[in-house]
């Protein structure tokens with residue numbers, strides 16, 4: 001698809017979700033979304049407050065990624081508010097890795113269980129198929145039951161377990177599952 005907007009969806013509560021690519025002007029909203037979800041869950045890669053991109057850095061990243069044909073980074077907005085993001089891209093530029101893509105996803109807590117995660121995963125899978133990727137991969141914290149259930153229901157399989165993959169500020173650890181969706 002060659003446009004910046006990937007669709008309009010009606011959620012389970014009747015709200016209208018727009019899925020589109022972020023633009024350079026969205027840098028502040030992107031930072032706000034990332035920082036907010038970091039503080040709402042233990043299942044992302046950063047401790048609360050650790051997201052430290054400046055607006056200028058975020059703007060540069062958005063511009064770089066929007067010009068990268070092997071990147072599909074979208075946001076979900078409701079009434080203009082950034083409520084979700086999903087970042088899909090090839091795992092590496094080398095030919096031997098050209099068949100693999102990976103994804104990361106987050107939804108703002110107030111909007112969980114409305115169907116946004118599933119919409120974004122399906123959009124990611126659609127893009128991967130269009131691009132000819134053979135498998136879509138992700139890592140998920142082993143006790144992230146919501147995400148795990150979502151991924152399994154979309155056909156992902158668990159291929160491994162990374163013991164103590166995360167160490168939290170409080171000294172505790174969490175394992176991660178390695179997951180893969182075959183696309184061929």
Ligand SMILES: CC(C)(COP(=O)(O)OP(=O)(O)OC[C@H]1O[C@@H](n2cnc3c(N)ncnc32)[C@H](O)[C@@H]1OP(=O)(O)O)[C@@H](O)C(=O)NCCC(=O)NCCS
Pocket residue numbers: 037041043044105106107108111112113114115116117118119138139140141144145146147149150153
């Ligand atoms: C995981 C996450 C992306 C799911 O997004 P969401 O918009 O709430 O998901 P959806 O509403 O589309 O739900 C899709 C499916 O996921 C599962 N699911 C979602 N929340 C769940 C919960 N709290 N408990 C159990 N299953 C859940 C269900 O199977 C659900 O399908 P159903 O509603 O038909 O039963 C969201 O909870 C989130 O952003 N969490 C914090 C960040 C995170 O964990 N990201 C993933 C890192 S790998």
